[in-house]
Amino acid sequence: SKRIEDPRKPDSDTRKYRIVTLENKLCAILVSDPETNSAAAALAVSSGQLQDPVEVQGLAHFLEHMLFLGNKKFPEASDFDGFCSLSAGYSNAWTGMDRTVYHFVLAHENLKEALDRFSGFFSCPLFTEELTDRELNAIESENNKNLQEDARREFQLIRSTCKAGHPLQRFGTGNYKTLHDMPQSAGTNIREHLLSFYKDNYSANIMKLAVLGREDLDTLESWVHGLFSEVPNYDTAPLRGVLPEDDPFDATWKQLYRVLPVKERRKLVLFFPTPSTYPIYLTKPMRLISHCIGHEGPGSVLSYLKQKGWATELSAGTATQTQNFSIFEIGIKLSEEGVPHYKEILSIVFGYLNTIFRRGSREERVRILREVTLMEELNFRFRSKIREDQYTEQLACNLTRYPEEHALCGPDLFFQPADMDALDALMDRYFTTDNLRVHLIAPLDEQPDLPSSATWDEEAWYGTKYVRRPLESTDFALGTAPGVDSLPGLHLPQPNPYVPQQCEIKADPGSGGKPALVVDTPTLKGWHLFDASFGQPKGAVQVQLTNFACERSARHAVCLRMILEVLQDVTNEEAYEAEEAGLIFDIANTSSTSPCCGLRLTFKGYDDQMPKLVKRVLSMLAALDLKQHQGVFDLVKEATVTDYRNRRFQQNYMHVIIASNRVLEQPFYSNEERLAALEPLTLADVQAFHAEFVSQLLVEALVAGNF
DSSP: OEEEESOSOOTTOOOEEEEEEOTTOOEEEEEEOTTOSEEEEEEEESOOGGGOOTTSTTHHHHHHHHTTSOBSSSOOTTHHHHHHHHTTOEEEEEEOSSOEEEEEEEEGGGHHHHHHHHHHHHHOBOOOHHHHHHHHHHHHHHHHHHTTOHHHHHHHHHHHTSSTTOGGGSOSSOOHIIIIIHHHHTTOOHHHHHHHHHHHHOOGGGEEEEEEESSOHHHHHHHHHHHHTTSOOOOOOTTTTOOTTOOOOOTTTSSEEEEOOSSSOOEEEEEEEEEOSGGGTTTOHHHHHHHHHTOOSTTSHHHHHHHTTSEEEEEEEEEEEOSSEEEEEEEEEEOTTTGGGHHHHHHHHHHIIIIIIHHSOHHHHHHHHHHHHHHHHHHHHTOOOOOHHHHHHHHHHHHHHSOGGGTTTTTTOOOSOOOHHHHHHHHHHHSSGGGOEEEEEOOGGGOTTOOTTOOOEEOTTTOOEEEEEOOOGGGSTTOSSOOGGGSTTOOOOOOOTTSOSOOOOOOOOOOTTSOEEEEEETTEEEEEEEOOTTSOSEEEEEEEEEOGGGGSOHHHHHHHHHHHHHHHHHTHHHHHHHHHTTEEEEEEEEOSSSEEEEEEEEEEEESTTHHHHHHHHHHHHHTOOGGGGHHHHHHHHHHHHHHHHHGGGSOHHHHHHHHHHHHHOSSOOOHHHHHHHHTTOOHHHHHHHHHHHHHSOEEEEEEEEOO
16 A cells, blocks of 8 residues: 655644555545544545436435444444444534545544444445435435525525536435435335445545544554455546536526525625636635735725725635536625615726736735745644544545645645736636626615516525526626726735744743733733743733623613624724734623623734734724714624624524523623614714723733743
């Protein structure tokens, strides 16, 4: 069997790695971590929903469920789940369009037994006839739970409206109708479909396994050899039967779709289908586009739309990925006022792409890319550990997408300098109005310029109501390449002030491992702890601002919430720049354990520029003048009112949490009381509360890390 020792890993990662390929061509990445308390494994198979037969939609997902229900080695239906639960762990799986991933985590000493059970999924499953009915009901209830989820409804609409007959058009989750009634009326048996799908698509050569445990690499390798060598290999092609050249995105797909949401939701989404971006991972040209369009600092599309009061959030990047195609998505969360201006917003986005980005100097683009490359390199070198189950899942997935030697770093690093000419060619081909689909998502009574003759279609599986028409040149109010003069204030991202200049680990001043009280006055307490035990040039600062006025009434509580919301908005550009440079800050008015009387500010990340950020955010809070932010206040008040209204549609378990808080918290203000207090609240009310809040604060701070 072939092996790769120690693929490139983060500097601060002390774990040992080995990648082995067994005789049956199953490829496994082994991770030895002598310090871990949990062991985990994940297996990704390059087979998924796109292979569902048209007469049994949801079959790949149903198969994923059935593999948990016993195999020849361990025939009991709940054996594996039960074993994981009893070992302080859990197991789960998910089915994507072109891969299915199974994973588990449990107490480290039980890894070998768990792998023995897990390997049976892929070597000798039973597909017990009498359990299929039970599991069909589980699929049905999973689907019912999803029916009101707007994100799922919109994603299925993207699928259902693609080219007739293309595998993407099918219903990937499946339900009782597609997995029981339809096969039955066609005179076929669901178990026979399961057996043939499994034999056709589950082959060792397209399986990637990740195993993390305390044991050394040789031990892990011998276990994997012993347990997974029996998985049969049929030399199956990944995503067998789905033709890469079959383009699902035809002219009907590339139209303007008005979509009615379940919840109160306003969004404008632009979709640009492209070939899969995995083959171009060495240069990652899309990252420069998504970085600039998705930027939230000064001069960005979002900053521009916020000033107009039209949008509150924007995201950009490749959102849907398979080995055959990708969809680049620009999603803009609109305000109520923004919805009627969707045509101007479409023009602004194209103006940024065609005028600001394309005509910006090549040197500027190279500088921005250099900054992005530097931060990705730093973030990879000093990556913190994540949970073992998430990590093995990530590694198994990476092996399905990237060459083995890049299994750890493939998604993150830039391996070759970008070719700006190739980037321009990519944009000429794919980022055009001819290759565009638009979703305008808003409640019916807010849909702008809706023709009276419009008839609403219903998507087959979720019942999503939509109406579509071809995009026209008039849908771009300022054209698709407006001049710079009609885009005042828009420009490429400026150099980021928070990018670390140095990443040295400082020498321990001899703190003895305990925080020292370094400032102690009646209104201010400050602790300091030097800690570089993870070998990372990072730190954390936590500042608690307490004022008991926040608890006096529901009105006081929502005043604090409004200060929090406005502050989050006005510091958004700062937060965004900081986050791009590996510094995260968060402002909250609750903690995980209890309501807190005031605000809690948390800063984490590279220590080099952190003092600059802490000072900047605290001064912005102290000097907050709401009169300068009337537009922001109106927007966040509208969003917060919507939030409180929508809470009655939350899943049942959230209602139970609120009911238990009512019993445990004193004082307690319900969502209804908060909504009633918020609706009449004015900017002047909140400004008066701000003055009271900052005038009588108890400040407690802890500074810990490489300081």
